Amino acid sequence: KNYKEVSIDPTTQQMYERAQEMGIETVWERLEKQQPQCGYGLLGICCRNCMMGPCRINPFGGEPKRGVCGADADTIVARNLLRMIAAGAAAHSDHGRHVALTLLIAAEMAEKFKKEGKPVLELDNMASNTLPYQVRDVEKLKAVAKRLGIETEGRTIREIAKEVAEVALNDFGKQDEEAIAFLKAYLNPKTYEVFEKAGEKAGMPWFENGILPRSIDREIVESLHRTHIGTDHDPVSILLHGLKTSLGDAWGGSLIATELQDILFGTPQVIKAEANLGVLKEDYVNIVVHGHEPVLSEKIVEAAQDPELIELAQKYGAKGINVVGMCCTGLEVLMRHGIPIAGNFLQQEMAIVTGAVEAMVVDVQCIMPATVDVARCFHTKIIDTSPIATFPGAIHIKFDERRADEIAKEIVKTAVENFPNRSKQRVEIPKEKMEGYVGFSVEAILKHFGGTLKPIEDAIIEGKIKGVAGLVGCNNPKVKQDHNHIKIANELMKRDVLLVGTGCWATAAMKYGIFLPEYADTENVGPGLREFAKEWGIPPALNMGSCVDCTRILVLADMVARDLNVPIHALPVVGSAPEAMTEKAVSIGTYFVASGITTHLGVVPPVLGGPKVVKILTHDLYDIVGAAFIVEPDPYKAAKKMYDHIMKKRKELGI
Ligand code: BF8
Structure with a gap:
């Protein structure tokens, strides 16, 4: 090629x-x-x-029309799609569980140390560095506790943190029929009602609480049960359960990941940083943190600042240690610490091809096993760390939260000691990198706008901004890397649509300068959005973080829905995954739609063989949850369709 x-x-x-x-x-x-x-x-x-x-099944209408059990094309397509949603929801939610367990472990260690007579106040505040993980954002902890109805008055941080972790963990495995606590604590009543009535609206009143998820794990297990031979065969009920499972991801697993990560590592605030392979440094030990869970990458960032390890790097002839990110864990440390991000999904092999990477430290999700093969051509070490993700040919340094600091130092030391093995003649680092502002958590956005979303809402009502688009998701080698991400972004911004985004889309946008306020001056931004961005000193698109942080977009939409007293589906808001690839992206797309945000997919998911399924996903869901999917590989046509949807919503709102 x-x-x-x-x-x-x-x-x-x-x-x-x-x-x-x-x-x-x-x-x-x-x-x-x-x-x-x-x-x-x-x-x-x-x-x-x-x-x-x-x-x-014969896609041309001839035989065979049914599988051996009698399942037709629609049943098969729906079942396969539900399994994709379940796998995506499982990946996000297991990540969330891991974060909740980490918070619990830290709180329990604080309790134990306190009993053993170690410094009491610091442990009660969970601010002691004898703990592997601390509570970095006390305010956020209290805010989350308050939402969940957990008492905060007169209690220590340790006690509150423990209870928040317990409520989160209970949402994974509880057995009653009630909606999960996090959903109840975060979702506005009007959208809640949409979820509750979805079964009735779809003609399936036996979905008693509609698509309200009862427990995160249970909906995933039930997905596997329903799709087992001889169980659920109606594409409508299979897909309804798909919505429910994805909502357990949205308002459960992913939300827990985001909120508890903010508590443990700090809530992102606006900060300037750099993106693209040019962030690798020729004369430094380069460590790429790749994967998804900041429980690991946060500790690697800390360990790389250890004076002894820096000294060791210098002893080997390097100037220091340069940690950079890749994929979503890269976005986590970018958002919170301004650690540069080397690239998005399709750049993981490219980073190794520079010949300048001493170690690629990986945890879970979106890591190609091929990184090990590419690394064999250089001195690069792939270090796998998660007990659930082992890469044949990699070095295994499995992570244990209780010994986080020690293990992180061992990993960084392994990378440093690999520096002398680098062949200088074989190093070629591309020079391109780009600056951008990142860190737009909901809290940071509120702070920027004076504690309220009113300025954004007013601009939408006035028509200065036509609406908001949430751009998310992966790279996919079936699409020229970043092409659709950037085209769709530009086409929407030209039409005065404010962008918020996450995941590999956000890294793409950053690489092309879209997260700089100056981008508002380009021809790719319409006059209304330009004026708004300039007035408030923001870029025309806001980086809200990693893929689990799509929940920040949901929380933002929920706040606007509350302010306007409408369900989320009434808002002039759309979603898009222009280069979707993973099962997680399928779950995100589904929960956006289920939550009321009509969502575009730029890569056709494997559903076209089921005409009924296609009709449900692209039409019937409007009557059930007020939103549906738009599938359109052409980025120009896609942007136009998304814009038309926004304008339709404006008209319905009378603005
Ligand atoms: O969760 S955008 S390729 S890195 S799945 Fe993966 Fe897709 Fe990138 Fe993160 Ni999200």
Whole structure:
């Protein structure tokens, strides 16, 4: 492939060419070797759920029309989609569980140390550095506790933290029929009612509490149960349960991840930072933290500041230690500490191809096993850390929260000691990098606008801003890297739509300068949005963080819905995953829609083989939850459709 076909990012282009010259296989070659991809798989009409199969349905209307059990194309497509949603929700939510357990462990350690007579006040405040994890944002802890109805008066931080963690953990495994506590604590009543009535509206009153998730784990387990051979066969009920499962992710697993990470590591505030492969430094030990959970990357960032390890790096001839991020864990430390981010999903192999990375430290999700193969061509060490994610050929330094500092130092030391193995002649770091403002948590946005969202709401009502679009999600090698991300962003901003975003979209946007206030002066931003951005000194698009932080977008939408006293689906708000790839992206898209945000997908999900399923997803859901999917691979047409939806919502609101 020509380098121009794979990406619009000059650093990826440069490293891709280099990989080709060196004979290193990358994601694009592997995609090519998969061609032609299975047509049944692309349409979603193959079923491997039992051993009478595998079965597949003739997409042209001939035989076979049914699988061995009698399931038709729509049943099979719906079941496959539900399994994707469940896997995506599981990944986000297991991450959330891990964060909640970390908060609980820290609170229990504080309790234990206190009993052992160690400094009492610091432990009660969970501010002691004898603890592996502390409470960095006391205000946020109290705010979350208050939402959950947890008493804060007259109690220690330790006690409050413990109870918040317990309530969160209870939401994963409780067995009653009530909605999860976090959803009840965060969601406005009008949208709650939409969820409650969804079953009735879909003609399935036996969905007693509609699509209100009862427990995060239970809905995921039930997804697997329903899709087992011989269980649920109606695409409507299968998809309704898909919405419910995704809502357990949205207002449960992911929300818990975001909120409790803010408590443990600090709530992001606006800060300037840099993005793209140019953040790697030739004369430093480069460590790339890659994956999703800041429980690890936060500690690596801390350990890299250890004077002894810096001294060791200098002893080996480096100037110091340079930690940079990749994918969502990169966004976590970018948002909270301004740690530079080296790239998004399709740049993980490219970072190694620079020849300048001593260690890529990985935890969970979106890490290609191929990183190990690419690393073999250089001195780079892939260090896997999560007990649930092992990479053959990598070094295993498994993480344990109770010994977090010690293990983080061991990992950083391993990277430092690898510096002498770097071959200087084989280093080529692209020079491109871009600055941008990041850290737009809901709290940071409120602070910026004087404690209220009124300025944004007024600008929307006046029509200066037409609406808000949440742009999220991955890279996918089926799409030229970042191409759709940037095109859709520009097309929306030109139409005066304010952007908020997360995940690999956010890293893409940052690389092209969209997170600089000056971007408002470009021709890619309409006059109304320009005026608004300038008036408030913000970029025309706001980086709200990692993929679990899509819940920040939900919380923001919820606040506006409350202010206007309408359900979320009444707002002039749209979502988009222009280059969607993962099952997590499917779960996010589904929970955006279920929550009332009509959402565009730029990559066609494997559903086209089920015409009823397609109709439900793109039309019928408007009557059930007030929002639906738009599927459109062309970024220009997609932006137009999203804008039309915003304008329709404005008209309905009478603005
Ligand atoms: O959770 S955007 S490729 S990195 S899935 Fe993965 Fe997609 Fe990137 Fe993070 Ni989100």
